[in-house]
Amino acid sequence: MTPDTLSLVTLNVNGMRGTPKRRRILQFCKLLQVDVVLLQETHISCESDVHLWSLEWGGGLYASFGSGASCGTVILVSPKLCHCVGKVEKDHEGRVVCIHLRLTRGGCLYWHKPDGTVSSRLDRFYAPRKFPRSRCSIISCPLSDHDAVVLRLQLPESFHVEKGLWRLNTEIVKEQNFKEQFVEKYRGWQSLKPAFPNALVWWDEVKSLIKQFAIRYCVERAHQRRFKFHSLCNRARDGSHRLICMHLECFSMRNCTEPECVPESSLLRRTRSPLFVFTGTTPSLWLTAE
Structure with a gap:
């Protein structure tokens, strides 16, 4: 869970390539129980060092490589915040490394991997945008790897039922008349493709045209069927x-x-x-x- 506070520490280690010293420094950082550790002059020099040192640390490690005798900056991130790390930027001289942390104050992550390396919003409530939200809270549950999410809504005085989503009547796709008309229309739509900046924008427009065409076809189809029905009724009545x-x-x-x-x-x-x-x-x- 993302904490309400963020703790950081900075330290110039004057080299930590030697295994005994490096392990003592990492153990010292763990005892501090901070969220982010900023280390200078680590002398880290390659990706293999990153893999080994991150295993010894047990969390996230991000570095700008120096040489075996100078530079080399490292940022250590605690395991509980590894999921918050976004973009990583660094220079090529081993002096600067920058990480972007995506932090949500108050704790909005409801599922957590047992080792604390991964968290996510797996359990959610969905409500209309016009629905006022009064309070949302998270309650820890010791019997599960998920937290309980509690939502309390202030109900509006009245409910406005909006128009539902349009859905294609798939039965018309089987009709030969629809197929012939659609092929003719689609050829015309394809000729408009050069007028659009790219195929994606063209396809968005075509989807709207397909919807309009299907609606008109269904309306005309219904009119024809009603006309034939009334014609037969009139024949019987007369x-x-x-x-x-x-x-x-x-x-x-x-x-x-x-x-x-x-x-x-x-x-x-x-x-x-x-x-x-x-x-x-x-x-x-x-x-x-x-």
């Missing part, structure tokens, strides 16, 4: 026989698929009169001649 409704159960025009007229010969034995049936995803509407 026939030579007086038609009455024999059975109407949970019928909904919005859920109705494309209606079809069933030849009367297939049902003549059953009804002995002209028959029209309109089938859909809901129970059928039966119209028979009296």
